[in-house]
Amino acid sequence: MIAFLFRRLLQGVAILVTVATVTFVLIHAAPGEPFAGQLDDVRFTPAMQAELRRQRGLDQPLATQYVRYMGRLARGDLDVSLAQQRPVRTILAEALPRTLLLMSAALFGGFALGIVVGALQAARAGSWADRVAGRITVALAALPDFWLALTLLLLFSVRLRWFPVSGMVDPTMHEYLSPLGRLRDVAWHLALPATTMALIFAAVVARYQRQALLDVLPDDFVRSARAKGVSERGVVLRHALRNALLPTITLFGMALPALVGGSLFVEFIFAWPGMGRAAVEALSARDYPVVLGTTLVSSALVVVGSIVADLLAAAADPRLRRG
Amino acid sequence: MADTPVVASLAIPALPTPASSLSSTPFSRLLHLMWRERSGRWALLFLALLVAAALAAPWLAPFDPARPLDPGAGAAGPSLSHWFGTDLTSRDVLSRMLYGSRVSLAVASLAALLASVVGLLYGGVAGFAGGRTDGAMMRLIDALLAIPRILLLLTVLALWGTVNVRALILLIGLTGWFSVARLARAEASALREREFVLAARALGAAPWRVFVRYVLPHATGPVLVAATIAIGQVVVLEAGLSYLGYGVPQPTPTWGNIIRDGRETIASTWWLTVFPGLALVGTALAVNTVADRLRAALNPRQLHAP
Numbered sequence: 001m002i003a004f005l006f007r008r009l010l011q012g013v014a015i016l017v018t019v020a021t022v023t024f025v026l027i028h029a030a031p032g033e034p035f036a037g038q039l040d041d042v043r044f045t046p047a048m049q050a051e052l053r054r055q056r057g058l059d060q061p062l063a064t065q066y067v068r069y070m071g072r073l074a075r076g077d078l079d080v081s082l083a084q085q086r087p088v089r090t091i092l093a094e095a096l097p098r099t100l101l102l103m104s105a106a107l108f109g110g111f112a113l114g115i116v117v118g119a120l121q122a123a124r125a126g127s128w129a130d131r132v133a134g135r136i137t138v139a140l141a142a143l144p145d146f147w148l149a150l151t152l153l154l155l156f157s158v159r160l161r162w163f164p165v166s167g168m169v170d171p172t173m174h175e176y177l178s179p180l181g182r183l184r185d186v187a188w189h190l191a192l193p194a195t196t197m198a199l200i201f202a203a204v205v206a207r208y209q210r211q212a213l214l215d216v217l218p219d220d221f222v223r224s225a226r227a228k229g230v231s232e233r234g235v236v237l238r239h240a241l242r243n244a245l246l247p248t249i250t251l252f253g254m255a256l257p258a259l260v261g262g263s264l265f266v267e268f269i270f271a272w273p274g275m276g277r278a279a280v281e282a283l284s285a286r287d288y289p290v291v292l293g294t295t296l297v298s299s300a301l302v303v304v305g306s307i308v309a310d311l312l313a314a315a316a317d318p319r320l321r322r323g
Numbered sequence: 324m325a326d327t328p329v330v331a332s333l334a335i336p337a338l339p340t341p342a343s344s345l346s347s348t349p350f351s352r353l354l355h356l357m358w359r360e361r362s363g364r365w366a367l368l369f370l371a372l373l374v375a376a377a378l379a380a381p382w383l384a385p386f387d388p389a390r391p392l393d394p395g396a397g398a399a400g401p402s403l404s405h406w407f408g409t410d411l412t413s414r415d416v417l418s419r420m421l422y423g424s425r426v427s428l429a430v431a432s433l434a435a436l437l438a439s440v441v442g443l444l445y446g447g448v449a450g451f452a453g454g455r456t457d458g459a460m461m462r463l464i465d466a467l468l469a470i471p472r473i474l475l476l477l478t479v480l481a482l483w484g485t486v487n488v489r490a491l492i493l494l495i496g497l498t499g500w501f502s503v504a505r506l507a508r509a510e511a512s513a514l515r516e517r518e519f520v521l522a523a524r525a526l527g528a529a530p531w532r533v534f535v536r537y538v539l540p541h542a543t544g545p546v547l548v549a550a551t552i553a554i555g556q557v558v559v560l561e562a563g564l565s566y567l568g569y570g571v572p573q574p575t576p577t578w579g580n581i582i583r584d585g586r587e588t589i590a591s592t593w594w595l596t597v598f599p600g601l602a603l604v605g606t607a608l609a610v611n612t613v614a615d616r617l618r619a620a621l622n623p624r625q626l627h628a629p
Contacts, residue, residue, distance in 0.1 A: 011465075018466030023478065030482035142608040144559040146566055147600040150582070150589065154597075158590045261471030265563055279474060280567060283481050291481040295474040302469045 012303040019299045079289040088293035099274030106197035114205025122213035123236045140203035146265035149196045163192045166271035193270040212244035253309020356620035366612035377424040386415035388422040398592045408594040410584050419576040426577045430561050435553035437496030442503025443546045450511025467501045480569050503549045510542035548618045555610035
């Protein structure tokens with residue numbers, strides 16, 4: 001298990017080094033200079049431009065720049081925001097926990113709902129309810145996240161006024177709330193963005209879970225459970241489901257990259273102040289260090305997520321530990 | 324007593340059309356296999372109608388998509404003269420959606436085509452070459468797949484500044500081939516050891532000839548499915564980018580741009596969000612269904628992919 005973990009960590013580091021190299025190539029392949037958007041400002045004299053270039057080390061040979069760039073990233077230094085004049089690391093350190101909160105709520109809710117729906121469908125495969133649920137999950141899985149977000153916003157925030165339209169906390173009242181009240185305030189704001197992502201995930205998970213259960217139901221151990229006199233519900237929920245969770249765990253790992261990118265639109269629409277929103281706002285200000293920082297941190301999250309998924313799969317299936 | 328229904332029910336049902344008459348080409352055979360199931364039929368019909376509507380937009384569109392009809396009026400809801408309402412500058416939404424479908428579909432199919440060709444070639448070469456070349460080429464794919472695609476796109480857009488439609492197609496295509504490459508690599512790698520490839524090599528065929536004549540054609544099946552899925556993804560991706568304001572530049576109508584036009588006034592102009600959105604959902608659903616049927620047709624062992 002330790003050797004397995006060590007090997008996966010080494011692979012992860014190799015992937016991250018390659019990702020950083022790709023971003024370095026992107027920066028230098030860009031037409032003009034990476035901060036050309038800033039230089040459009042007429043107040044920048046040629047002398048100031050040269051000074052800026054020197055400060056950023058852009059007058060050095062490419063190899064030197066590459067070594068410096070990688071060294072900087074290795075120390076966790078993500079450069080300074082052009083628009084906000086503070087370290088990108090500080091900006092992302094504020095935004096990351098908010099994205100993680102949104103992501104974990106969506107992941108937990110989506111997978112719980114999906115597993116339950118998929119299991120119920122498999123228990124009554126071919127029935128009217130199974131077919132209806134099948135149609136709904138196919139349609140939901142095809143929904144563009146930003147459109148689902150807009151529709152939920154229109155319906156539940158604008159029309160019915162059940163949930164707040166935007167943000168993570170109430171801008172005026174939050175300061176004056178009790179700790180419990182503050183928690184409720186955040187949950188209140190979290191409800192719609194998390195539901196948007198959870199619904200799409202639940203649809204995908206339900207389809208996988210249903211199929212995985214149908215795959216194990218003809219197995220011998222299911223027949224022996226039935227022969228022992230276990231109720232049909234017990235057979236599906238206790239005996240079969242446990243053996244049919246592996247594809248879902250694999251899916252969990254595959255869901256992480258989609259969530260980092262997928263939360264971008266949802267964050268933007270609900271004005272959730274996470275990483276996705278930071279990236280979009282930085283893009284409109286042509287603040288490339290922030291966008292780049294978001295990309296690097298997200299890729300790191302993806303790598304960590306895939307290692308976690310492998311460990312979970314190994315924990316669920318002893319055969320994988322030797323692999 | 325000998326009522327017709329009894330006779331009719333006793334009548335021998337018409338023989339199913341022999342498959343051979345329809346399977347003159349692989350394409351028509353695939354079409355036939357997809358047509359057999361109701362979901363596949365609906366999806367194909369929907370897409371055919373959509374493509375026809377996009378091609379015939381100049382004749383179908385009731386109004387000029389770019390001309391404000393009543394400059395002072397502002398947005399108006401759906402009515403008999405404007406089925407999908409008008410937008411904030413008083414342009415007919417249905418006409419804009421019809422013209423928009425041309426842009427959205429063209430961007431999606433060209434970008435998906437580009438991604439498939441690049442992915443097929445890259446993955447095919449890696450899998451066929453094997454050994455260290457394969458390893459190195461695939462490590463790069465591992466890294467590229469670790470970057471969330473939307474963020475990779477935003478990074479490039481942040482560095483490049485604004486782009487026109489042609490550059491957008493290139494960008495979306497060139498950020499979409501990584502998973503295709505992995506798929507093509509798996510196929511090519513398996514083909515490398517197959518008897519007919521070994522035979523061709525033993526007969527002295529040059530490696531590039533074996534690659535082009537034997538490996539590539541056999542790796543296209545799975546890539547075709549991936550390309551179909553990619554079209555659906557890109558339709559949604561382009562709409563999302565346009566919604567953010569970084570997709571197809573305004574004032575060109577695309578479904579995403581129409582939704583963007585209504586984002587500030589979403590409380591009062593729901594039709595600007597709902598109708599283009601339904602077009603998006605329908606297209607994504609139809610393309611996914613076609614991909615699903617295609618996969619089943621190409622790989623009969625796995626009839627019902629989850």
